[in-house]
Amino acid sequence: MIEIKGISKTYDSINAVAALDMTIQPGRIYGFLGPNGAGKTTAIRMLMNIIIPDEGTILFEGIDQRPPSNQIGYLPEERGLYQKISVFETLQYFAHLRSVSHPNDKIRAYLQRFDLGNRLQSKVSELSKGNQQKLQFINTILHDPQYIVLDEPFSGLDPVNQLLLKEILEELKQAGKTIIFSSHQMDQVERLCDDVALINQGQLITAGELKTIMKSEGVQRLQVTPVNEKDLTHQCFSAFISERKNGSVFIEIDGHSKQDIIATLNKSIDLKSVKVAEPGLEEIFIHLVQGSSS
């Protein structure tokens, strides 16, 4: 378990991170989400002990000490690779630093899995951005660490490789690894996380189990699909807070009962289907940020 207790970091009187509290349970995927400039990278660097917090502590298994480097894998936000050496030498060097036994076999196996098997002797600078990101990810997990910390791991990857990465993260979770990753693309990753922390302008908006947050913080909406498409703009919707999207109207349930809404609409138009729409994480985030600022 990782406990982050009240960490803060200020740069030139700007609070990059302010009194952040988070608890990361072992064997789970923890999403650290927020828009660009929210303070995610600063918080992750503090977690990695790359920068020292001005205040607060970070406990690994109850101890105020970073675990040994062979138990933690870190993927920085920007590419952290030597450009002028080969793919194989890059992985060999870091494997050597982390005392990986029989590294060459592991390196070959991972490169095969990520479709980089034929790029063993290529210089890093010759790889595309996406392939460099894959190489960096291999470098993060090659030593089979217990904790995996990924800062924006999906950036630069095409949809196929994003899927592959998600698949591998699921496998690592199954293997009991604790995974923490940050992302600004919330909807893209929400299905991957067990727990999330939403952060904005250095401050924690909310944190906890994703399901619970979805349930408690999400604005319940009814997804209504009329029989006639022209009814999408019918006046009867003006009685509610609503939004038109993909051939349906989404109505906020807030303050009304589902039955009342359906009854009101039925008086004016024919409905093809009515269902409760699951709120997206991004919507929850916007809702919470707006709520906290008002």
Place this chain on the structure above:
Amino acid sequence: MNAWKIAWFEYRRRIRSKWFIIGTFGMPILILGISLGTGYMAGSGAGIETKNFGLIDETGFYGEQLSLVLDKRFADNETPPFNIAVSMGSFESLKTQFDELVNDKTLDGYFVIPYDFISNPVLRNYSRSSSTFRSSDVIESELKELLIKEKASSLQLSEDVLEEIFFDVDVAHFDIGSSEERETEELIADYIAPFIFMFLLFLGIFTGGQLLLRAVLEERSSRVIEVLLSTVSYNELMGGKILGLGLLGLTQSAIYLIVAFFAGSYYDLSIITPAIGLLYFTYFILGYLLYAGIYIGVGALFDSEQEAQQAIQIITFIAIIPMVLWTMVIENPNSTLVNVLTYIPLVTPFFMMIKIAVGETSIFQIVTSIIVMIISVYGSIRLAAKVFRTGILLYGKRITLPEIYRWLRA
């Protein structure tokens, strides 16, 4: 342990790079090529242009005599440095004509031997530029000899007597306790050797320093630094880099010294003794560590190599002092100025190396200079570690001097 792993990585990847091989073997070849090449060019007469001078001889005697001795003097030169055309007559009558010849560039200049030259020996020179300056030295010395002969004959002294009076003095050089005269090549080698030691030290220290700067900037700009710092500590990373590139510098120095040793042996010169070799490596290590601190500190402060190089130039400028003053140190190794400069840590290794190679130092100076260096190295590395730790992750931020001062005090 991690520091050694980093050191080995840095050492291995650079020693195999073509730039290291080109730098290590190319630099001495280039320097040797330039010195031999310029020597050949100077000796071959290439680049020398024969100048044309006029000479107005008011005495009606010395001009012709001078022309004869100069012909004799330059008889073996394919390209004599100058020709001289003698005209007898007064300056007043010939002046306009000669001035015109100079102005239309037929002549580079002209000389005037005045009528009272024997009692007032002043040779006048008229020219467009200072390029005739060196030639007048030759004319002056030849005329002086002619005057002496003239005066001797007026005193009725024979040629034999003159030869008795004017003779050259030779100096024969011996080592203390030796009866064998030293050869000129040996003397030159002895004179040049201290410079070579200092130069090799200079080359080794600054090659290592520059590589260190580039290594830090490379990791900083490619953000590899973050992955490394999540794996090793700041001190391991900094220590590993200093160690790895220091070993590279040592390898380079060892190659140079071995080459110098065999080259010396070939010419039967013993310029490298075990003691000098040992002290060379001692000063190399201390000098390198001192500059390593500076280079690492600067590397941690700047985003671009251009900015970092500009900042480092100030330091390099100080280190050039021994390159400029080396002849002074060789000739006055124990003057007050040299002794004071010797204890300025940035130049201590270079000055000490010259003094040691000249053989003009004491155990006391060696010990005290090493103590001064050890203290300076400690300070340099300590301060560098503080700057490195704070500055290395501050991207895209212009760091001010008060900020650095705050970090150093922290």
